[in-house]
Amino acid sequence: MPASEADYWEGMEDVTMDDSYPDILDFSNRTSPPFSSKVSNPSKLTSSPYYTEVIRQLRGVFGLHKFRRNQLEAIIEALSGRDVFVLMPTGGGKSLCYQLPAVCASGQTTGVTVVVSPLLALMKDQVHALQEKSVDVFLWNSEASWDEAMQRMRVGPKPSLMYITPEKLKESNVAQNVLTELYNKQQLARFVIDEAHCISTWGQDFRDAYRDLDQLRTRYPTVPIMALTATARRNTVADIIKRLGLRDCAFFTQSFNRPNLRYIVEPKGKNWEGSMMDFIASNHPNKSGVIYCLGRDKCEEVAKKLKDRGFSAEHFHAGMTPSDKDWALDEWRSGRVHIIVATIAFGMGIDKADVRFVIHYTLPKSLDGYYQETGRAGRDGEPADCILYFQFKDFMSIKNMIERPDRDNIQATPESITRQTAAARAVVDYCLNISDCRRIQLLHYFDEKLEEKSCGHGCDNCAHSVPLITRNVTTEARAVVELVRSFQTKKESVTLIQCRDILRGAKTVVVKSKQYDKLQCYGMGQDMPSELLEQMIRRLCLDDILQENPVMQSSGYHTDYVVLGPSAEEFLRSKKVTEIQWRPKAGKTGKTKIQTAPKTSRPKGKQRALPEVDEPIELYEDDPPPIAVLGNVIRCKGDIIPGNTRKSYQVSHHTISGENAGSVEKIGRQNIIIKADPTTIYQKMLNLREEVWS
Known part of the structure; x- marks a missing residue:
């Protein structure tokens, strides 16, 4: 004493x-x-x-x-x-x-x-x-x-x-x-x-x-x-x-900024799991880390894969007995186990300072959760990595979990479903923004702004070697602001998602039922790549030209409606050019993923097909393919699934009915050739993309 x-x-x-x-x-x-x-x-x-x-x-x-x-x-x-x-x-x-x-x-x-x-x-x-x-x-x-x-x-x-x-x-x-x-x-x-x-x-x-x-x-x-x-x-x-x-x-x-954390979003490409394990082995050998998965079975599966590769790993989820959970937690906390593979409930209140990496194996359900989960890393102030592996399929899985009626969720009201889906979609927006600093995006979500426009090498966007492209979006940006002002003048409510769909020329049920497709600005931004249009609208919010106004519904839940921000009128009066720097989404050739017919010699036999794509959702960014390019055959990844009364063919989780498909030939593992009206195939893929964005 x-x-x-x-x-x-x-x-x-x-x-x-x-x-x-x-x-x-x-x-x-x-x-x-x-x-x-x-x-x-x-x-x-x-x-x-x-x-x-x-x-x-x-x-x-x-x-x-x-x-x-x-x-x-x-x-x-x-x-x-x-x-x-x-x-x-x-x-x-x-x-x-x-x-x-x-x-x-x-x-x-x-x-x-x-x-x-x-x-x-x-x-x-x-x-x-x-x-x-x-x-x-x-x-x-x-x-x-x-x-x-x-x-x-x-x-x-x-x-x-x-x-x-x-x-x-x-x-x-x-x-x-x-x-x-x-x-x-x-x-x-x-x-x-x-x-x-x-x-x-x-x-x-x-x-x-x-x-x-x-x-x-x-x-x-x-x-x-x-x-x-x-x-x-x-x-x-x-x-x-x-x-x-x-x-x-x-x-x-206080500030939400965690400068010692590096934020990275990685697409789930070929052999991405192997790349993830290689990253851990190369950058954090025998170091403490957390890998978050969406479900219990996936936790056990990933932990087993890690063990098979020689990593020290255990799983942790709510389905385990209390004694098993205590054992797994003690093993990880003591350092006898290096990697814990867990559902999102893991880590709340767990004070372990030396966590060197947090990996999201699947999409987090919200940015709130993502920030909290990545916050397990680097509590000792030393550098730590936060990596999120992303694909659209994960969003659809979360969406299905939210909407399925038999799930263990007592808040399965329409308002709750809408709220949770919007939260998951915000994570998709974060992943798809390949231009803005990840740190600034997260801080903006929590109503905090930094004067800096970049965190240097603290995220994948700021450290990217591919140069940004500058595009003039003055006309489209003014159109969005004018659109919001017109709704506000008429005392009608509109969400940011609806504004986006109107500018994109989307054909969603909401757009058609509310006759948004009759508006003058409808489709004005249809020539813009999706990620650029998304970034432009977010930029208007970042600059206080637009802002979201929360409104309490009679059910007790809230809906965010977009209204003019404090800088809106000045923006409309100004003749200042609006430009956005963005980085095109690169494919294997380094160009934007807009597929074209292969420029090769005449294909033989079953290879006489059109573009082969991993994700039909990325097949064509904006315009439907011309008949001259498509012909009547397209090859995609998918599975043949027998229907109740007729055959139906699933192309990356979207079904084309047998009556629309002329014939189907199976080629190799999970590859099919569908002969059908090309506009039918395109529309099916477009509908899938609309479902994700709407």
Whole structure:
């Protein structure tokens, strides 16, 4: 123990006297965090009656000498009895904001700090860490007996912290009665809602049990509430504050930028799995990493493939027994296993600093989830890689999971399906943007802007060797803004996706039913490659010429409608040329993937066919192929699938009925020749692309 009170203060003079708190993150590039924090000034912090004890517990209990950004402010406000909202990136040190006040004897409210947390693995990890620090903590879950719970919560000294899941809190009358008894005895210090985005219908991880947490304010009105999350946009924050009933809360946030992480999107080409394993072996041999998969079976399959290649790997998913999950987690956390292959639930609250890579084997369900999952990497501040492997098929798989009626999802309402599909589509947009800095894209999603236009070599787009092409899109950009203004004048609502479809000349059901195809600007951008058109519309939002306005529906869900931004009128008045730099999507020849008939000598036999393509969705970017080019034969990858009454032929997951196909010849493995009207084949492929984009 320190010999004197002064020893506690040694080395602490910089904790509150400047704004450069040491952190594993570098916030030097932060120019515009998503929200302004209510931060106390240094003199107010040091003069707080709680400051001395806070410093003592920081060093004596947690063995730390310095605070990270906003930690001290949040702790002082919590001890002052205020509601607190903490929005910090993954690895930013949120847990200390409520764990340290819980071990302080002083404060406006004292007693038990009740921590509501969504995952058992998360709670076990934190409880174990606190117990190693000799903190009195109780985990109330299904493994705790009724006698044990009563002994800990009703008899003798109360624990400093009690961890409980929202489901346990909702379903257990005993737990509710215990909280009421503590409240009546003024022994409830505060409620802590960890992963608070789970309460919001805006959040991708919305959980029904979190909905009832709004009763905490009603039942225990004088108990302060602290909400914490690493994943929340502006609308999610507002929703959380409203649902929890936070009053005059102290709000703390910081930059979402993780400069030590490198973001890469890789297409799933031929032998991409082998390339992934080669990358790990070459760049991170025997290093700790996480590979995220969409399903349980896929986790086990990928883990087996890694083992077969000689990697140290284990799988982790919700279908495992608790003992198996604990074993896999302990093996990975201790370093005896290098790679954990897991579903998205893995990692919440897991504090492992030396993760050198996070790989998404399949498409994440949302950018919120992607940011949080990549945040497991590089918590020690050292460089780490975040690689996302992408193909359209993954989006369709997620879309089917969202829409299938028998899935285990109690929120399968039309509004929920629309919301989740839009979240997945935003990830597709991110993957398809091959021009803009990945880091800037992510920060913009979280309402943060950087002055820099590039992160150097911190992402694949900025490090790309293929030069960008500059294109004048003034006419098309003005057309989009005029379109939004016309809808706004008529007091009609329109989404960004609908604007995009109108400009593309899409023939979707929505476009036709609302007669958007009659508008003057319909099809104006049909000569633009899809990725360029997408980037142009996003650029208008980035520049505040357009913006999305969230509207609450009667069902309680939100829809984002596009409206004119603060810079719209100036943009329309200006004669300034609008140009976009973009990088064409390169094929094997380095040219844009618009296929043409092969320029070779006369083909023989079954090879007398038209272009061979891996993805029919990329066969023709814009215009249907002319008859002279197509003839009446096209070769694609696919499978022959017998129908109920007639044969149907599936071309990369899209079916051409037997009545439209003249004949079919099977060629080799998963290759078929379909003889049919070329416009029919083209339209089928176009419909598939429309389904992805609409």
